[in-house]
Amino acid sequence: DVKVTQSSRYLVKRTGEKVFLECVQDMDHENMFWYRQDPGLGLRLIYFSYDVKMKEKGDIPEGYSVSREKKERFSLILESASTNQTSMYLCASRTGSNTGELFFGEGSRLTVL
Amino acid sequence: AQSVTQPDIHITVSEGASLELRCNYSYGATPYLFWYVQSPGQGLQLLLKYFSGDTLVQGIKGFEAEFKRSQSSFNLRKPSVHWSDAAEYFCAVGARTSYDKVIFGPGTSLSVIP
Secondary structure (H helix, E strand, C coil), rough: CCCCCCCCCEEEEEECCCCEEEEEEECCCCCCEEEECEEEEEEEEEEEECCCCEEEECCCCEEEEEEEEEEEEEEEEEECCCCCHCCCEEEECCCCCCCCCCEECCEEEEEEE | CCCCCCCCCCEEEEEECCEECCCCCCCCCCCEEEEEEEEECCCEEEEECCCCCCCCCCHHHCEEEEEEEEHHHHEEECCCCCCCHCEEEEEEEEECCCCCCCECCEEEEEEECC
């Protein structure tokens, strides 16, 4: 069965801390995505990667960076966390085809104090 | 760039009643269109998708959606709602160009009255 695993379901961090959110998929998918989900705003794309070491900015990349050193792993990095980055973060993966289904992890809820 | 609107933030229906959730998109060509569902505390699951061909597509759990190019719409329907359908529903649009992103709408929250 397909699986996208996000390493932390709940995190609490302090303002200014560096935060790593890890995502691993076991489906050999080429594409991986990071979204944040906020009430009333739906899912907003932060970054996506269509291949190893490749990345593209989404609609809200400010304050975030990503790393994809291996095909199965896509990390989201908050260099200096701020309170407005308190949110639910969702990772997804997909085959290289634009018609492919997105497979989502269960999400990481980050609270920045 | 593509965009998606879902005009209804929240809908309440009685169990057994029919359901229609609205979705409008903006894109310069024919897009790829998706509906996803998110049950409380869960990740998102694909209900159905449209790429080409028949404009009425069938999905899982008895859902269907109709693509109307003239209205830039992709509305989701179900003839008889079950209590277990209570969830958040997201419409999404993908571009037909390579290496492109999938954009989601703000979502519609569905409540079902027994």
